[in-house]
Amino acid sequence: MSKAKKKKEKQLKHLNTRKILDELAFGLTVPTAEPAKQYFYMNLCKQYLARKKQEAGKEFTFCIRTFGCQMNAKDSEKLKGILLEIGYTQIDSEDADFVLYNTCTVRENANLKVYGHLGYLQNLKQKNPDKLIALCGCMMQEEHVVKKIKESYRFVDIVFGTHNIYLLSELLWKRFYSGKMVVDIWDKAQQIVEDLPSCRDYSFKSGVNIMYGCNNFCSYCIVPYVRGRERSRKPEDIIAEVKKLADEGVVEVMLLGQNVNSYGKTLEQPISFAELLKMVEEVDGIKRIRFMTPHPKDLSEELIQVMKYSKKICRQMHLPLQSGSTAILKDMNRRYTKEQYLALVERIKQEIPDVSLSTDIIVGYPGETEEDFQDTIDVVRKVQYDSAFTFIYSKRTGTPAAAQENQVPDDVVKERFSRLLQEISLASAACLKKHLGKTMEVLVEEMSSEDGIVTGRLSNNTLVHFAGDRTLIGKTVNVKLEEDKGFYYIGTQIN
Numbered sequence: 001m002s003k004a005k006k007k008k009e010k011q012l013k014h015l016n017t018r019k020i021l022d023e024l025a026f027g028l029t030v031p032t033a034e035p036a037k038q039y040f041y042m043n044l045c046k047q048y049l050a051r052k053k054q055e056a057g058k059e060f061t062f063c064i065r066t067f068g069c070q071m072n073a074k075d076s077e078k079l080k081g082i083l084l085e086i087g088y089t090q091i092d093s094e095d096a097d098f099v100l101y102n103t104c105t106v107r108e109n110a111n112l113k114v115y116g117h118l119g120y121l122q123n124l125k126q127k128n129p130d131k132l133i134a135l136c137g138c139m140m141q142e143e144h145v146v147k148k149i150k151e152s153y154r155f156v157d158i159v160f161g162t163h164n165i166y167l168l169s170e171l172l173w174k175r176f177y178s179g180k181m182v183v184d185i186w187d188k189a190q191q192i193v194e195d196l197p198s199c200r201d202y203s204f205k206s207g208v209n210i211m212y213g214c215n216n217f218c219s220y221c222i223v224p225y226v227r228g229r230e231r232s233r234k235p236e237d238i239i240a241e242v243k244k245l246a247d248e249g250v251v252e253v254m255l256l257g258q259n260v261n262s263y264g265k266t267l268e269q270p271i272s273f274a275e276l277l278k279m280v281e282e283v284d285g286i287k288r289i290r291f292m293t294p295h296p297k298d299l300s301e302e303l304i305q306v307m308k309y310s311k312k313i314c315r316q317m318h319l320p321l322q323s324g325s326t327a328i329l330k331d332m333n334r335r336y337t338k339e340q341y342l343a344l345v346e347r348i349k350q351e352i353p354d355v356s357l358s359t360d361i362i363v364g365y366p367g368e369t370e371e372d373f374q375d376t377i378d379v380v381r382k383v384q385y386d387s388a389f390t391f392i393y394s395k396r397t398g399t400p401a402a403a404q405e406n407q408v409p410d411d412v413v414k415e416r417f418s419r420l421l422q423e424i425s426l427a428s429a430a431c432l433k434k435h436l437g438k439t440m441e442v443l444v445e446e447m448s449s450e451d452g453i454v455t456g457r458l459s460n461n462t463l464v465h466f467a468g469d470r471t472l473i474g475k476t477v478n479v480k481l482e483e484d485k486g487f488y489y490i491g492t493q494i495n
């Protein structure tokens with residue numbers, strides 16, 4: 001078929017689509033308030049999709065690929081909820097009729113991964129012209145990325161960011177109507193929209209956003225530029241969500257924020273994160289409370305005391321160090337010194353002796369000397385982390401650190417990185433020995449890859465494998481920790 005004929009046919013098909021959409025929306029008024037406005041578009045898209053299903057005699061499927069952190073995973077649960085509400089069926093394959101990438105940009109390779117995947121999606125779209133491809137999340141908040149998508153990935157249908165995740169159905173409607181790529185990126189958030197559909201990945205545990213954005217501007221980090229300024233959800237909205245989750249059988253919640261210590265500062269009636277924790281503790285049905293991430297610069301004594309006396313807050317704290325060198329920490333704009341960090345850890349361990357500590361460490365930050373690196377090793381040896389996320393410094397366009405001349409040579413960074421991994425695994429192995437032989441409570445999370453074996457987590461977040469079946473998932477049971485395998489235990493259920 002000639003190109004011109006193909007184009008003509010496509011235009012005719014789109015005119016027909018337009019006619020159907022106009023009929024569906026005829027005489028209706030678009031609500032102005034949220035989330036009513038989104039439910040309005042979800043309903044319109046639902047009616048249109050129902051017609052397409054009937055015509056095609058098949059279900060229409062979607063697949064969401066989530067890159068990056070737990071904040072993104074939580075956003076993807078909302079995106080999933082919206083697409084299910086519209087009537088799409090979820091599948092775990094990019095052959096789906098609607099593929100959505102919720103992107104991350106915290107490191108360069110996250111961007112490269114998405115571009116690589118897009119090439120593959122283009123081939124699939126050539127086989128299924130009705131296929132829709134959407135991109136959202138942190139990477140789309142970068143101007144140079146959106147420019148590249150518009151120029152080099154014109155087969156992408158919808159591009160939106162981090163501040164307007166909840167607009168998916170409205171943007172989908174616009175895509176159906178215009179037949180062209182829809183790009184909607186906001187440089188800052190306008191409002192926190194509550195009560196949207198959401199579909200959790202786990203029946204027994206859930207992340208709960210308590211705030212969005214970050215004001216810390218650590219000099220290597222792109223998050224403040226792509227997630228915007230800090231804004232906290234109202235405590236009553238958070239508690240309402242936790243109560244709803246508990247009613248639905250959730251026993252563990254993870255309170256999420258880039259820096260949870262800043263929670264409440266933007267509220268009309270500010271409350272502290274520690275006060276919010278006490279409110280969550282009151283919710284019946286919730287057995288375990290976790291939170292991520294507290295910044296060491298403003299972790300309060302109040303938080304330590306609330307955690308100490310809590311029956312539900314898990315004995316685990318993630319306390320990003322990033323570097324052990326005070327000079328590097330200053331350059332990173334982390335606003336604490338090596339000594340202050342160590343004093344804080346000592347205070348936490350003194351008040352909560354059974355707490356497990358994990359951290360984030362960057363190796364190869366611009367200007368890092370062997371002496372700076374030795375300071376990092378010194379902190380690792382002194383703190384004895386149960387686990388650590390270790391990263392090689394990644395230059396992020398637009399961050400102050402990216403402009404620095406004194407980038408550390410790759411071979412030096414790699415050599416330091418492997419020394420750090422050794423230190424970390426020595427410390428983790430030593431931590432694991434502490435509880436060997438004890439009987440401790442495990443929340444069972446899933447079947448392990450081995451038949452007849454389930455996997456769960458202790459309050460301190462350590463993995464435990466033991467004999468059991470699917471009926472245990474979501475339950476807390478007591479397990480005797482009989483063997484340690486370096487970063488997890490093998491055990492036997494006691495009751």
Ligand code: SF4
Pocket residue numbers: 214215216217218221222223224258259295
């Ligand atoms: S606290 Fe620092 S590292 Fe964490 S998200 Fe904010 S700017 Fe990034």
